[in-house]
Amino acid sequence: MSRIGKRPVAIPSGVTANIEGDTLSVKGPKGTLTMGLSDLIDYKIEGDEIRVNPANDTKAAQSFWGMQRTLVSNLVDGVTEGFTKVLEISGVGYRAQAQGKKLKLQLGYSHDVDLDVPEGLEVKTPDQTTIEISGSDKQAVGQFAAEIRRWRKPEPYKGKGIKYRGEYIFRKEGKKK
Known part of the structure; x- marks a missing residue:
């Protein structure tokens, strides 16, 4: 179990997140950033937070979980503070x-x-x-x-x-x- 992956990524005010197909785009005051999504991970936007969970119970999905959550967090931090x-x-x-x-x-x-x-x-x-x-x-x-x-x-x-x-x-x- 990933301790980092369990925590949702908060979306601050003035930032919008959007999932289209296999890309996640985050738009904020410092611009727009996009990231390709992995098939091993489920991404959900619920209100003002993004949740990242493994799609299945394989070792590869468990390994990717924390890293993908950190990459999503870096997108949100990048468009707000840089x-x-x-x-x-x-x-x-x-x-x-x-x-x-x-x-x-x-x-x-x-x-x-x-x-x-x-x-x-x-x-x-x-x-x-x-x-x-x-x-x-x-x-x-x-x-x-x-x-x-x-x-x-x-x-x-x-x-x-x-x-x-x-x-x-x-x-x-x-x-x-």
């Missing part, structure tokens, strides 16, 4: 600059790294060492943050690189004489 990831850059000469729909990174390579910001996401650089990625789709925000981090992962000796805010980097002592 999601944000903050990246911090540390290292001499490492900096970032948002230019419209492009993000320019200087990460110690012989060239600048220019990244196109995906549709539906907003990137801000409050200062040269901080990148804020926000949007309504949690998966898209996390994916773009991971693509940025991939260019220069934090290294364990000096801690230089791009890391998530609040991420702990295990530090090593280094070579001794």
Whole structure:
């Protein structure tokens, strides 16, 4: 039994949810998000909440239950509040600059790294060492943050690189004489 799957997803005021065929669409102040529905799970909209239950008693349906409820919850959270990831850059000469729909990174390579910001996401650089990625789709925000981090992962000796805010980097002592 899934403890997460048992809890219904509350639909706040100003948000509408609709099931058409095999898609669930949620519309709110920050836009519209859709999700494909699994055949192993029953989705029901009852008043101001969405209930997610397994369609049958198979192991696969039980396994999907909690994850599908979380995905539905992420849709509702995305259209109401949105999601944000903050990246911090540390290292001499490492900096970032948002230019419209492009993000320019200087990460110690012989060239600048220019990244196109995906549709539906907003990137801000409050200062040269901080990148804020926000949007309504949690998966898209996390994916773009991971693509940025991939260019220069934090290294364990000096801690230089791009890391998530609040991420702990295990530090090593280094070579001794």
